[in-house]
Amino acid sequence: MIEFQSICKTYRVAKRQAGFKNAVKSLFFREYETIRALDDVSFSIADGDIIGYIGPNGAGKSTSVKVMCGILTPDSGICRVNGKIPWQERAAHVKDIGVVFGQRSQLWWDVPVIDSFELLRDMYKIDEKRYRHNLDELTQLLDLSELLKTPARNLSLGQRMRCEIAAPLLHDPKVLFLDEPTIGLDAVSKIAVRQFIQKINAQKHTTIVLTTHDMMDIEALTKRVLLIGHGKILLDGNLDELKKHTSTDKKITVKYTGSTPAISPGMKLNESKENQLTISLNPHILPVSDAIAIIAAQTDLLDVSVTDVSTEEVVAALYKEYQV
Numbered sequence: 001m002i003e004f005q006s007i008c009k010t011y012r013v014a015k016r017q018a019g020f021k022n023a024v025k026s027l028f029f030r031e032y033e034t035i036r037a038l039d040d041v042s043f044s045i046a047d048g049d050i051i052g053y054i055g056p057n058g059a060g061k062s063t064s065v066k067v068m069c070g071i072l073t074p075d076s077g078i079c080r081v082n083g084k085i086p087w088q089e090r091a092a093h094v095k096d097i098g099v100v101f102g103q104r105s106q107l108w109w110d111v112p113v114i115d116s117f118e119l120l121r122d123m124y125k126i127d128e129k130r131y132r133h134n135l136d137e138l139t140q141l142l143d144l145s146e147l148l149k150t151p152a153r154n155l156s157l158g159q160r161m162r163c164e165i166a167a168p169l170l171h172d173p174k175v176l177f178l179d180e181p182t183i184g185l186d187a188v189s190k191i192a193v194r195q196f197i198q199k200i201n202a203q204k205h206t207t208i209v210l211t212t213h214d215m216m217d218i219e220a221l222t223k224r225v226l227l228i229g230h231g232k233i234l235l236d237g238n239l240d241e242l243k244k245h246t247s248t249d250k251k252i253t254v255k256y257t258g259s260t261p262a263i264s265p266g267m268k269l270n271e272s273k274e275n276q277l278t279i280s281l282n283p284h285i286l287p288v289s290d291a292i293a294i295i296a297a298q299t300d301l302l303d304v305s306v307t308d309v310s311t312e313e314v315v316a317a318l319y320k321e322y323q324v
């Protein structure tokens with residue numbers, strides 16, 4: 001269980017104007033500004049849940065994760081992860097958590113991956129039987145056998161990410177923090193990583209906090225989304241509810257052989273290319289069946305598909321709505 005109650009965290013940063021004169025001036029006279037990275041943030045996450053923690057750049061996601069990991073002490077508020085206060089009970093707390101930063105490596109660059117794993121075994125004091133069991137299981141699930149003998153620097157990004165994800169799972173953490181775990185991966189590797197995360201969550205009941213800008217990660221892995229902006233939680237809800245909340249629009253794509261149909265009132269043109277047209281509309285104003293009938297009366301239809309707006313579009317609309 002993760003509890004985050006009224007957490008505030010500010011950073012004090014030195015302000016400096018550009019230019020040599022100002023650089024010299026700042027040696028004698030420094031101005032500071034306070035950045036309110038977390039402003040009265042509260043939420044709770046039940047054991048075994050996966051949550052998507054989303055928000056634009058600079059919203060406060062990493063700061064929240066650092067507080068939950070015990071790297072940062074908040075200015076005020078209460079945070080407990082599995083009953084422990086992360087920054088006060090660090091030694092016990094780190095055994096309960098695992099962290100993957102998609103953009104930073106936790107593997108020793110020049111040594112074979114297996115050596116990094118053995119160092120982690122010693123650091124976390126994992127007993128040999130449990131280490132062997134977890135290593136075998138992770139090797140099989142993530143297809144690591146060919147990679148373990150290779151130094152991290154010689155692995156491709158996708159291969160390295162599989163090892164990065166295995167590393168914090170060797171000590172069976174109760175909570176896993178994943179920060180952009182699929183960044184830069186190709187489509188096949190992304191799917192493999194997402195499937196693995198689902199499997200770990202289902203089999204081991206691991207609580208997962210997923211920070212990502214990739215809405216496909218969110219769509220594939222979680223129903224609950226926490227939206228943070230300017231250090232405040234703006235929304236905490238189910239992804240499907242968010243979709244309903246932000247937009248009821250439907251997208252209609254038609255393929256045709258006859259003349260290009262004209263756009264009628266109530267339809268918005270999204271895209272028009274050779275013999276294909278995509279429009280969006282609010283079905284409460286213009287029912288989908290009416291729109292299709294209007295188009296069909298003007299041309300010969302080959303194919304029609306009707307979809308909801310994508311998660312990417314929903315999130316972009318949320319950012320716009322909350323001006324973050």
Ligand SMILES: Nc1ncnc2c1ncn2[C@@H]1O[C@H](COP(=O)(O)OP(=O)(O)OP(=O)(O)O)[C@@H](O)[C@H]1O
Nearest residue numbers: 011013035037055056057058059060061062063064
């Ligand atoms: N060490 C620091 N010193 C000063 N300011 C910081 C520091 N770390 C973060 N900030 C500021 O705090 C705010 C929140 O940053 P944070 O890294 O938590 O955002 P984020 O949501 O993780 O962003 P991103 O998606 O870009 O990683 C930003 O305004 C950032 O500039």
